[in-house]
Amino acid sequence: MWARFVRHAFAPHSHPTFAIGVVERGLEKLRIGDRTEYVGPGGLVLINPGLVHTGAAAAAGGWTYRVLYPPADLLAEATGAGAPWFGPSVVDDHDAAEAVVAAHRAAEEGDALASSTLLLTTLAGLGSRYGRARRDRTRRRAGARHAATARDVLQARLADPPSLDELAGLVGVGRFALVRAFRERYGLPPHAYLNEQRVRRACALLEAGHPPAAVAAAVGFADQAHLTRHFRRMIGVPPGQYRRKNVQDR
Template sequence: MSEERARYWRHPALPEVDLLRARFITHRFGRHVHESYNFSVIEQGVEEFEHRGTLLRAGPGSIVVVNPDTVHTGQAVHPEGWVYRGMYPSADLVAEVAAELGMPPGTPYFPETVLDDPEAARLLSAAHRAGEHGDALAASSLLRSALAGMLRRHADRAPPGDLAAAVPPAVHAAREILHARLVDPPSLEELAAAVGMRPFPLLRAFRAATGLPPHAYLNQIRVREARRLLDGGDPLAAVAAQAGFADQSHLTRHFKRSLGVPPGAYRRARAAAWARPVHYRT
């Protein structure tokens, strides 16, 4: 059985797109979110994941689509694991391509989570390979072609009502407090008092609005801050402390559960301005 492998990086020709190439066997993604879209082409095996309260599966040739800030998980169904190429374009980039196609303004929304679209899968995979091997023109051209096809065939003009609904003011205020206090977060009781609610009603409202309870949401924004600091070249120990993690092992555990790679490997891959061709064994 092949070993687990994962590489998470960004190609200079695709400045608004993160790339992940991975084979996972025992690794399980915890409940997490991305600020970007997630378009993953399954190459081998079957991935199982929870998405908006539903357990879904995606097999070879399928495209898994997760909209920004949507809670999801991920794990292998079979002992041999699954192999996939993940692309994480920013919401701004996808909206830009949508505008170029003449679609209405706003953040495009993909209602279907597992797609059977061979042409889109081919283009996404080709763009990913070009980004893996340093072909700037091909990577950027193929990506925009892939996004255009995905938007034309699969995107809604507007998010459904439940996603478009405004976040309750108390939840918005609670999120702002957590963003401001990564290192010294309040207790649930203190957080509730600060936004004028009782603890349990706030817990329910927060989970309903974000898909996560406050402590799990806090760890997600800590991971985002850790990514920002790692991209800036800060040492791991300093990153852990500044992002509010207890230590490096605490950072590593949550970082890998969200991104699939430990922070050290993430930083090494991102630090290479132009990744050299990688021989990926499966």
């Protein structure tokens, strides 16, 4: 995706894929986990799947950027690593940023051979420079099992979610303990995670050609306006404009 934003501020969200972006103009302010980062022209952003972050303009003119969303299995193929993971989230690497832009432009121009080749070589280079062994300690945290069970319930009941009381009862833990464990595991409280999953499902349905009003009902939003509000906060554009490749917010 290529996009320019001036007024829009992304709500806390994550992606099921990697997000690899380059700021071309302006200045972006990112909140990644518990850190605040500022990224200017040529800055390279490497967001791991599931990492909660925000984004907003840090200068009057907003910011323009290109971003790729490679799935984890593609990065694994490119790097030869079983579970690739990026260490730093923001890096200053002119050559790597140029490689990301070149891969993006090739895809934009419809050159399938060049875009796939450049993408794989770019991912291999990023993996060799910034890849790390993934350290997942959440399995050992108290409450991780409860959080995972609650997640499964929410994913299965997007259109008819339980109340917090019901969810805690299904999981077999107190409400406050569940919210605390869920936030520790997934970076968001249950209600915010639910809306994120609804928006992800909405993206897939919109890409399949379903109209926004039908999508809103299918994923559990009260109406199209409700869908549009959450969709824009997380994706940056309304559902009707989602399939556009180039996006501008003025």
